[in-house]
Amino acid sequence: MMILLGMFSVQAAANDGWSSYKSRFMAADGRIKDTANNNVSHTEGQGFAMLLAVDNNDRQSFDRLWQWTRSHLSNAQNGLFYWRYNPDASDPIVDKNNASDGDVLIAWALLRAGEKWNVADYLKQSDKIQRSIVSRNVTTFGGYSVMLPGAQGFNKTSYVVLNPSYFLFPAWRDFARRSHLKVWNQLIEDGFTLLGKMNNFGRSALPLDWVALNADGSLAPAIAWPPRFSYDAIRIPLYIWWYDPQSLRLVPFQHYWAGYSRLQTPAWINVSNNEAAPYNMDGGLLAVRDLTMGDTAQLSSSLDAQENYYSASLRLLVWSAWQSRQAN
Numbered sequence: 001m002m003i004l005l006g007m008f009s010v011q012a013a014a015n016d017g018w019s020s021y022k023s024r025f026m027a028a029d030g031r032i033k034d035t036a037n038n039n040v041s042h043t044e045g046q047g048f049a050m051l052l053a054v055d056n057n058d059r060q061s062f063d064r065l066w067q068w069t070r071s072h073l074s075n076a077q078n079g080l081f082y083w084r085y086n087p088d089a090s091d092p093i094v095d096k097n098n099a100s101d102g103d104v105l106i107a108w109a110l111l112r113a114g115e116k117w118n119v120a121d122y123l124k125q126s127d128k129i130q131r132s133i134v135s136r137n138v139t140t141f142g143g144y145s146v147m148l149p150g151a152q153g154f155n156k157t158s159y160v161v162l163n164p165s166y167f168l169f170p171a172w173r174d175f176a177r178r179s180h181l182k183v184w185n186q187l188i189e190d191g192f193t194l195l196g197k198m199n200n201f202g203r204s205a206l207p208l209d210w211v212a213l214n215a216d217g218s219l220a221p222a223i224a225w226p227p228r229f230s231y232d233a234i235r236i237p238l239y240i241w242w243y244d245p246q247s248l249r250l251v252p253f254q255h256y257w258a259g260y261s262r263l264q265t266p267a268w269i270n271v272s273n274n275e276a277a278p279y280n281m282d283g284g285l286l287a288v289r290d291l292t293m294g295d296t297a298q299l300s301s302s303l304d305a306q307e308n309y310y311s312a313s314l315r316l317l318v319w320s321a322w323q324s325r326q327a328n
Contacts, residue, residue, distance in 0.1 A: 017301030017316055018056040025049070025309045030064030031072070031085070036308040041085040043073060043098070047105020048313045054112045055320045062113055066122075069106060078151060079132030081106065097150045100137040101166040103129060104147075108171035111178060123178075130175050134183055142217040144190040145183065159212045161222050164198070165235040167191040169243035188243075194219065195236070195249050201227070202271035205252040209233045221272065230268035230277075234285050234314070237292040242321040253292050262298075265289060283307050284314025291318050 025033050025045075032045035046069040053062035073081040075098065083099035085092045107129035114122030136151040141160045147167070148154040154161040169188055176184035197219050198207040209232035210222035221227035237253045257265055266276035267285060281289055283304060290298040301319040303312050 017303055017319065018052055018058065020303045021049075021052065021312055021316060022061060024303075025312065026061070026065070028064075030061075030066070030068030031087075032065070032309070034309045036310060039087065041087070043069070043081045043083050043102025043106060045309065045313065046073070047102050047109055048317060050106060050109030051112065052313075052316050052320065054109055054116055055323070057116075059113075059117055062109075066106075066110070078136050079128060080136060080151065083150065097152045098137075099166075100133060100147050100149055100151075101163070101168060103133050103137070104166070104168045104171050107133065108168070108174060111174055127179070130179060134181070138183060138187065142213050142215055144194060144213065144217065145186040146190065146194070146213065147187060156212075159214045159220075161224075162194070162211045162213055163209065163232060164191075164195060164207045164211060165209065165232040165239075167195070167236065167239060169239050173243060192247075192249055195240075199252060203274055204229065204256050204269055204271050206256055206269065206271050207233055207236055207252075208271060226270065227272040228268050228270050231285075231310070234288050238288050238314070238318060238321065241291055242324070245325060250292055257289050257293055262286070262289070262295070283311035284318065285311065287315045287318040291322060296322060 025035060026049060027033060031041050032049045033039040034042060034045060046065055050062055050065045053059070053065060069081065072085060072092070075082055075096070078098070080098040080103050082093045082095070083097055083102055084095055086094070107126045110122045110126035110129070113119065114126060133147070137148050139146060139148060139155070139160070146160065146162055148160060149163045149166055169191065172184045172188050175181070194213070195207055198211065199205040201208060201221065206229040208221055208227055209230050210225040212220045212222045214220065237250055240247050240249050260266070263280060265281045265286070267279055267281050268277040269275070284307075287299060290296065299319060299322050301316055303315065307315070
């Protein structure tokens with residue numbers, strides 16, 4: 001009886017967190033609002049929420065999320081999705097580019113939903129998106145297979161720009177299992193190799209939000225962004241952990257964060273000059289730290305009253321990653 005009550009409590013906590021998330025960030029039509037960014041929407045947010053709907057066995061919400069995404073963000077020209085939607089603009093989609101992490105998240109959520117609820121159309125749509133990602137976003141450069149952040153603007157001829165937080169290892173693994181295409185396993189292998197090569201950017205040995213991969217295979221901070229391990233790169237240890245909680249690629253994050261007490265850990269660091277953020281991790285960022293450090297007693301799906309969309313998404317994704325391991 002105590003075991004059953006414990007299981008019920010965990011499930012109730014998960015559902016409460018998901019219910020709070022929906023009430024705060026999901027419009028009635030299935031659009032996810034980025035509350036820290038003028039309530040615009042992104043494929044990232046749609047993908048996050050679709051994954052969370054699957055994990056919370058909420059097919060009704062999943063269908064609303066998917067239908068809004070499909071209706072408003074689909075790019076018929078390339079089989080991918082417009083990355084940003086501004087509801088207040090005369091043209092809500094000014095930038096016609098995609099964001100490959102959003103595309104991967106959507107395809108991954110459809111794959112997981114199709115398998116969970118036995119819906120063939122979800123699987124068919126996921127397969128189509130996967131093929132478009134490979135066709136439009138995956139390339140070989142500098143001796144590595146990489147997924148560019150978008151179909152346009154990131155191949156500079158002499159180098160390509162990468163966002164390591166788009167290295168969605170657990171999704172790529174599921175795509176490999178589904179399609180049997182070697183490209184997904186190659187992306188995993190080369191992605192981990194590239195993360196290892198980022199250890200020499202600075203004393204912290206941490207990767208950056210944005211990186212340039214040169215034609216000779218060397219890496220450098222991308223010039224258009226601050227050389228920080230920050231709000232993008234915080235997803236890297238989450239995706240590594242979700243792929244393999246024992247991965248040695250988690251060690252640099254563990255070593256760096258071990259130098260700070262839990263509630264005094266800077267929210268970001270400039271890896272070139274070691275300048276740290278003047279404020280500390282909280283919310284979803286702290287949840288990623290807790291997961292990576294093995295401090296799982298701190299994990300929860302309960303959202304703070306003032307938590308914004310991104311922090312709440314990270315917190316619930318961490319919870320999903322953790323719960324998926326407990327179920328295995």
